Amino acid sequence: MNSFFSTNLPKFEQILVAIAAFFAILMVVFYLAGKANGRKQRPIAILVLLGPAMVLLTAGLIVPAIQTILFSFKDANSIKFIGLHNYTWLIQNPDMQKVFVNTLLWIIITPFVTTALGLFLAIMLDRMKRESVAKSLLFMPMAISFVGASVIWKFVYDFAVPSKPQTGLLSAIVRAFGFKPSNWILTQPLNTFLLMIIFIWVQTGFAMVILSAAIKAVPADIVEASALDGAFGWKLFRNITFPMVRSTTIVVFATMLVTSLKLFDIVRTMTGGNFGTSVISNEMYAEVFVRFDQGRGSALAVILFVFVTPILVYNIRNLRRERSIA
């Protein structure tokens, strides 16, 4: 135990020093910049307040993004320009075509299911007592890391040869109904859908919490007035509630779309991208860090980027419109 403290106390010293230094620098800069007056005051304020964020964003995201676009036209070691060769290889390679199909399946199915289920749960929760307990439990997977989730789901999808007792929940249930369990994670294309279930398990709670708050924000008098006019049940939902939460639903859907497109951890920890389950993000990581082909990895990143851009443009236009109304 003594050695434990002697190795770990210096780590906490590091935190304290780092945080103290951070705030000390900030306070000194604020003090000095606050001294400026007259015409210099505004530009200095902008520089001090926005500068740190812009430097970090430039070094961490903007420059790497530009570099990646350049790398995607170069060879494996980023030395020679090879034009569109990386892209043509990716599009013609049959394994990669499988990866693109998988990614397409992910972005078609998971955002729809998580948003629809989240909306359904939000409506149901609005009607019941002790909703906070159910809400917390439904949201809980969101707080669990994908590494933790992969251990959890291992106990669901695990498979043993039929002569041995099944330790996986799914196998046991299937057997209880008299069917023969199979080796789930190896069965194509079923395994991709099993991985999607994990994603849905994690993300539905998030969709539900956001949509539930939007439903609660629908003014009670509007609902009351339409109820007096005879709107109940499905009609009330379709004509009053849903139009009021439509913009939130779209935001949630877009978020889920981007998250599913960038999906990496579930595939990485559950199958490592083997057995026909790989998606673009995982291939990108594998090209760069496993097969050391910077060019192909970067080309995949650019393809991903192109996929996301329309969603982003749509979101920004939405945002613009909302802000001009507000």
Next chain:
Amino acid sequence: MSTLKLANANPGRKLFSTRFATIVVWTITFLWTVPTFGLFASSFRNKQEIFLSGWWHIFTNPHLTLSNYHAVIFGSSSSTLSDGVLPYLMNSIVITIPAVIFPVVVATMAAYCLAWVKFRGSDALFFFIFALQIVPIQMSLVPLLQLFTGGAHIGSITIIPKLGIAGHFAGIWLPHTMFALPLAIYLLHNFIASLPRDLMEAAYVDGANHFKVFRQIVLPLSVPAIAAFSIFQFLWVWNDLLVALTFASGTEEVAPINVKLASLVGQWGSGWETLTAGAFVTIAIPLIVFFSLQRFFVRGLLAGSVK
């Protein structure tokens, strides 16, 4: 809570009957909780039991033991976790705290600037930062790693000297701070932009400069949004695998608990019984944080974003 009571008292709001809704929600909640409970139950079973029977046998044949937790916390010679997870748990804490504080402060400053110290192009800049959310993190890993180990050069001119922080805690704090900024600035901007204009203008008229307004008005009033984003960022950093895998070596000195666990996940058979307890220890901390602070989470996240 008051809006909820109002809704319940109002029959017009009923989309479905209360009883039907309750049954459906609790059925789904049950399904959602079962997998996690399976891990929880398994963590109290010994090695033979985990491999020979499903965790649900815990109900018919309860042989509970704390030996997995003992092995995880104090280490055991027979498992792959010879020193226990405590050093890695410490690393996770040391990584997470600054990786939450730094981006929150930097983003709040930037968000205030974009919302209230308007300048030509500030709106365009805000949309541009929002757009940066789509840059996949994987794109940034290699260039950043090169920056940390080699610095930045144009030709023979050094623009940034090599920072030499790869493999240190600072080398993990910095990428987490960078990657968090687009979302943080977006969420905090939504909140800060909706603060009352009169309040700000009164302060400016009284002669307060932007720094004074920032510290004495913006920061205190933004606490709900800051708290919400902090929880989000805490969960994200604590649960992160990719950044830690790239910037922290797998050693006891800096690797967080998630990296250690991930390296054990692939080895089904050797020490899996300790992995169950290890996974639960890893999950427990974000769950405690989430359950104790979830009120702030929803409230702050939604302020300004849902109309």
